[in-house]
Amino acid sequence: MKIRVGFGFDVHRLVEGRELWLGGIRLEHELGLLGHSDADVLIHAICDALLGAANMRDIGYHFPDTAGEFKNIDSKILLARTVDLIAEKGWRVGNIDATVCAERPKLKARIPEMQEVLAHVMGVEADDVSIKATxxxxLGFTGREEGISAYATVLIEKD
Structure with missing residues (x-):
């Protein structure tokens, strides 16, 4: 079996008038993330990590923010398409280890739901999707609640 690892990072600004989507679920919060899609930083970091591991560039290359078809798109769709893209090269998701960096809202209680949603989209077990919050x-833009960032490390496998 051949394996590869990949790393992804994403950040979006918090603004009024937008819904907050993280890990494929909607969270109640007075601010949402600004972006061309639903701006789900966790999913975007995972997509970048998967694409990087498969040596397939990045999320912006495959799903550009200049394309109208991706305007306000649900990032779960982008994740499913990313899994399909790496599968075309013979790769499958092994596991995900991700961290969301946000002062608020507190995420601990919602992490199991995020794990279930993301695992379903990627066709893996929830135990293969680790999500941490910090x-x-x-300090910094995150500490001032100006934005949220996410980091993801993935392992992909090929027989």
Whole structure:
């Protein structure tokens, strides 16, 4: 079996008038993430990590923010398409280890739901999707609640 690892990162600004989507689920919050799609930073980081592991460039290359077809798109669709793209090269998802960095909202109670949703989209077990949440202790743009960032490391496999 051949394996590869990939790393992904994404960040979006928090603004009024947008829904907050993280890990494929909608969270109640007074601010949402600004972006061409639904701006789900966790899914975008995972997509970048998967594409990087398969040596297939990045999310912006495959799903450009200049394309109208991706305007306000549900990022779960982008994740499913990413899994299909790597499968075309013979790769499948092994596991995901991701971290969301946000002061608010607190995410701990919603992580199991995110794991289930993302696992379903990628066709893996929920146990193969690790999601952690942290803050920056009030430091930087995240600490000032100006945005949310996410990091993802993935392992992909090929027979």
């Amino acid at each position: 803050t920056t202790e009030k």
